[in-house]
Amino acid sequence: MSMIEIKxxxxxxxxxxxxxxxxxxxxxxxxxxxxxxxxxxxxxxxRCINRLEEPTAGEIYIDGELVTDKNxxxxxxxxxxxxxxxxxxxxxxxxENLTIGPLNVKKANEAEIKEKAMKLLERVGLAAKANxxxxxxxxxxxxxxxxxxxxxxxxxxxxFDEPTSALDPEMVGEVLDVMKxxxxxxxxxxxxxxEMGFAKEVANKVIFxxxxxxxxQGTPDAVLNHPQEARTKDFLSKVLV
Amino acid sequence: xxxxxxxxxxxCKGIPTTVVVSLIAIVLGAALxxxxxxxxxxxxxxxxxxxxxxxxxxxxxxxxxxxxxxxYGVPWLLQSWGSAFKWDNLGGLVVPAVIVCGxxxxxxxxxxxxxxxxxxxxxxMEAARSLGMTHGMAMRLIIIPQAVRVILPAFxxxxxxxxxxxxxxxxxxxxxxxRRGQLWNSSSFETFPAYIGVALAYMILTIPLSKIINGYERxxxxxxxxx
Amino acid sequence: xxxxALVVLLAMAMVFTFVLSACGGGGSEDDTxxxxxxxxxxxxxxxxxxSGEIVGFDPExxxxxxxxxGLKLEWVNMEFDSLIxxxxxxxxDIICAGMNKLAGDRAQKVDFGDTYFESDLMxxxxxxxxxxxxxxxxxxxxxxxQIGTTGGDKVQEMQEAGQIAEGIxxxxxTDCYLQMQNGEVxxxxxxxxxxxxxxxxxxxxxxxxxESFGDHEEFAFAVxxxxxELLEKxxxxxxxxxxxxxxxxxxxxxxS
Numbered sequence: 001m002s003m004i005e006i007k008x009x010x011x012x013x014x015x016x017x018x019x020x021x022x023x024x025x026x027x028x029x030x031x032x033x034x035x036x037x038x039x040x041x042x043x044x045x046x047r048c049i050n051r052l053e054e055p056t057a058g059e060i061y062i063d064g065e066l067v068t069d070k071n072x073x074x075x076x077x078x079x080x081x082x083x084x085x086x087x088x089x090x091x092x093x094x095x096e097n098l099t100i101g102p103l104n105v106k107k108a109n110e111a112e113i114k115e116k117a118m119k120l121l122e123r124v125g126l127a128a129k130a131n132x133x134x135x136x137x138x139x140x141x142x143x144x145x146x147x148x149x150x151x152x153x154x155x156x157x158x159x160f161d162e163p164t165s166a167l168d169p170e171m172v173g174e175v176l177d178v179m180k181x182x183x184x185x186x187x188x189x190x191x192x193x194x195e196m197g198f199a200k201e202v203a204n205k206v207i208f209x210x211x212x213x214x215x216x217q218g219t220p221d222a223v224l225n226h227p228q229e230a231r232t233k234d235f236l237s238k239v240l241v
Numbered sequence: 242x243x244x245x246x247x248x249x250x251x252x253c254k255g256i257p258t259t260v261v262v263s264l265i266a267i268v269l270g271a272a273l274x275x276x277x278x279x280x281x282x283x284x285x286x287x288x289x290x291x292x293x294x295x296x297x298x299x300x301x302x303x304x305x306x307x308x309x310x311x312x313y314g315v316p317w318l319l320q321s322w323g324s325a326f327k328w329d330n331l332g333g334l335v336v337p338a339v340i341v342c343g344x345x346x347x348x349x350x351x352x353x354x355x356x357x358x359x360x361x362x363x364x365x366m367e368a369a370r371s372l373g374m375t376h377g378m379a380m381r382l383i384i385i386p387q388a389v390r391v392i393l394p395a396f397x398x399x400x401x402x403x404x405x406x407x408x409x410x411x412x413x414x415x416x417x418x419x420r421r422g423q424l425w426n427s428s429s430f431e432t433f434p435a436y437i438g439v440a441l442a443y444m445i446l447t448i449p450l451s452k453i454i455n456g457y458e459r460x461x462x463x464x465x466x467x468x
Numbered sequence: 469x470x471x472x473a474l475v476v477l478l479a480m481a482m483v484f485t486f487v488l489s490a491c492g493g494g495g496s497e498d499d500t501x502x503x504x505x506x507x508x509x510x511x512x513x514x515x516x517x518x519s520g521e522i523v524g525f526d527p528e529x530x531x532x533x534x535x536x537x538g539l540k541l542e543w544v545n546m547e548f549d550s551l552i553x554x555x556x557x558x559x560x561d562i563i564c565a566g567m568n569k570l571a572g573d574r575a576q577k578v579d580f581g582d583t584y585f586e587s588d589l590m591x592x593x594x595x596x597x598x599x600x601x602x603x604x605x606x607x608x609x610x611x612x613x614q615i616g617t618t619g620g621d622k623v624q625e626m627q628e629a630g631q632i633a634e635g636i637x638x639x640x641x642t643d644c645y646l647q648m649q650n651g652e653v654x655x656x657x658x659x660x661x662x663x664x665x666x667x668x669x670x671x672x673x674x675x676x677x678x679e680s681f682g683d684h685e686e687f688a689f690a691v692x693x694x695x696x697e698l699l700e701k702x703x704x705x706x707x708x709x710x711x712x713x714x715x716x717x718x719x720x721x722x723x724s
Binding site for chain 1: 364369370371375382386
Binding site: 334413424432 | 548549552553573615620624634636643647651652653
């Protein structure tokens, strides 16, 4: 059984068809990278998985269970999400950003939650910033906190929506390093990214999307070094300059 | 000059009533305003319409007329339907006065709160929901606490406005600042000292409050620019 | 900074007062006299529902006096509280509004004419009330009256003296009656002729109880301080219509 099964996924915004039929599985421990030009539907696909966008048609299964409006809140606790613009809660301290989810959604023991949150901050190298507010952190630090926040819920998979696109270039590395460590530890990850180097190094599978379809998929080497489709070649020639 | 001082002191006797009515009304207005703002944000068409009609009716009629209807008309109507209702059983005419001020304020507060909620980046709601929070939980823990900071100055301005608007309550028998002055004027005919006194009594409430708001806004502006 | 603002404000206030009093000496060039009143005091004066005209005992009496003395009158309706300030600021020549010349220090602000009507206060209560007069009112009760009337002063005095729980002073008699019928107050302290006019149409729901009380009231018209020429004309006119029977005719018409 796959961890995520996507079947016949379609999504339209009004008359605009963004996803035109996506079928895709993600296996446990797999790192799936989604690449493609902007407007290709890759972020929309990711957001449909945890229903931040309501699919127009198609089904999503997590651990074999169909995701519906009714069970979405409990399904989301299995899927962490990391956003392009971090979306940390500005009125909460760094530590509180990590604990507010588990405290209110899982209602577990407060001391344990705090202890675990501190361990996660250590893991992303920000234990010293636990009592700071997000506005006092750099972009790279904020995104590392956002990853720790997602991990605090003990998710089975983490969805990354262009996690480094809003960062200054010198901060991209520190975020990618945290993500590489996660991958090594066997975390299941779905990553929408423009970082081809990261995809080549870390991904088990790469999908190239364009015009609402999956155009080509395979190992990083197959898709990124030896693309078969003309549109993939065209795209890669532009980003790899 | 003595007569001006007397007018001021007489008007000041109305300050406790004005302050108490305004305070209860602003709390009532904020609570009801939040409820209306949430109604107007829900997917339910019925709740949206209720909130919209409420705001239109309140904003479309003078508070004085609302006060007269509430204080005089409502007991009359209920009694004509056979009820034994009277405001005196609930604590007197100050009760409909507070209700009217609160309901009036709620219509304005709901707009303020709604714009405050809309000013919060939608990524905040998405981040909260992606942690498995329900919509209500996300509103309570993430959106509303942030919206409160945005709307605090507008909220305080509404309080200043409300303090001044309570002056219409003299018409329904509540002896607040203006009514103190009017009653004194009606027996002494010291018209000008009476109303100057009334104006000064309002000013000692509203001007310090406005200064506090300005101070807060400056502080926030400094903090934002420092961040 | 604050102190300075206060001084400026008070200075402005004084300048304004000075300008007002400086203007007070003048008058309209026109020989039409402006009579100011508050037309919510039937049967002395009220506004006719259909025509919007001010009708009642006062307008007809003044019309008779004006005819006798060859004066031209124009009526202006305003709040009762504004009547004396209106004369003081020269926006009116005569007050005729069922005004009691004995109340407060009114006589220091304007000159009153001869008394044309004497009245006393009465306690008006709902028809099923157990009250028997002003002395039977209990300290937990509430009474209402109109602002600027002797009744209004009386209910405030009674509240301060602890004789009643609250004296509610409203802007209009109609509000007082409604509050009584709604049960918010136990009674209304009202001028006898005013209450009688209400009872004419509401004797099935309300009644007077006990004897008249409070300060004796004398209704008179008033003119600006020192305008003795006009006051003498009005007094002469009043004496004349009392003599020729016109006055009694109006009393019969409005107070029976």
